[in-house]
Amino acid sequence: MDQRLSFVTLAVDDLDVVRRFYLDGLGWQASFDGEEVLMLRAGPLLVLSLWRREAFEAEVGPIGTGPAPVTLAHNVATRDEVDRVLAEAHAAGASLADPPAERIWGGYTGYFTDPAGYRWEVAWNPGPIGQEVLP
Incomplete structure (x- = not known):
């Protein structure tokens, strides 16, 4: 396995608020902007993938509450x-x-x-x- 990270995937409660923050507020460009996920190029070989919490949990299972340890x-x-x-x-x-x-x-x-x-x-x-x- 190559020593690299390709995607950082995070669950978010309100994708619309997060979308406005990254796209409108910070001026980042979307690589993919869908109903359930927003993907942003964060480096030459790195994508920040922001998923609606419900869609994230449907794919990876339930997640806890409180601040994420990341x-x-x-x-x-x-x-x-x-x-x-x-x-x-x-x-x-x-x-x-x-x-x-x-x-x-x-x-x-x-x-x-x-x-x-x-x-x-x-x-x-x-x-x-x-x-x-x-x-």
């Missing part, structure tokens, strides 16, 4: 971009979950929560792995 991360090239992207997400309707701060590992990050409740980290990581994931 975060998504968007790395940026500079420290200042962290502040800019967090402000952009907030203006699009996200809530600020954790304000940007210097991290013990040498980076600078903050978190927002999208309308479906998923946490996004916006990170400037000056180390080699942080640079590898930048376009």
Whole structure:
């Protein structure tokens, strides 16, 4: 098996709200936009797939309640971009979950929560792995 991730699939309670956030608020482009699922190209070989909760559960089985034990991360090239992207997400309707701060590992990050409740980290990581994931 190749070491790669092709899709990140998340269940959402209100796909219409999530669609407005990503497409209208953040300005992302849909690769597929259906009644039950919205698919967004998130990298050259990565798709973020957002499914209506009912359709997701019909395919994979019941899921629990409460915050999902997962975060998504968007790395940026500079420290200042962290502040800019967090402000952009907030203006699009996200809530600020954790304000940007210097991290013990040498980076600078903050978190927002999208309308479906998923946490996004916006990170400037000056180390080699942080640079590898930048376009």
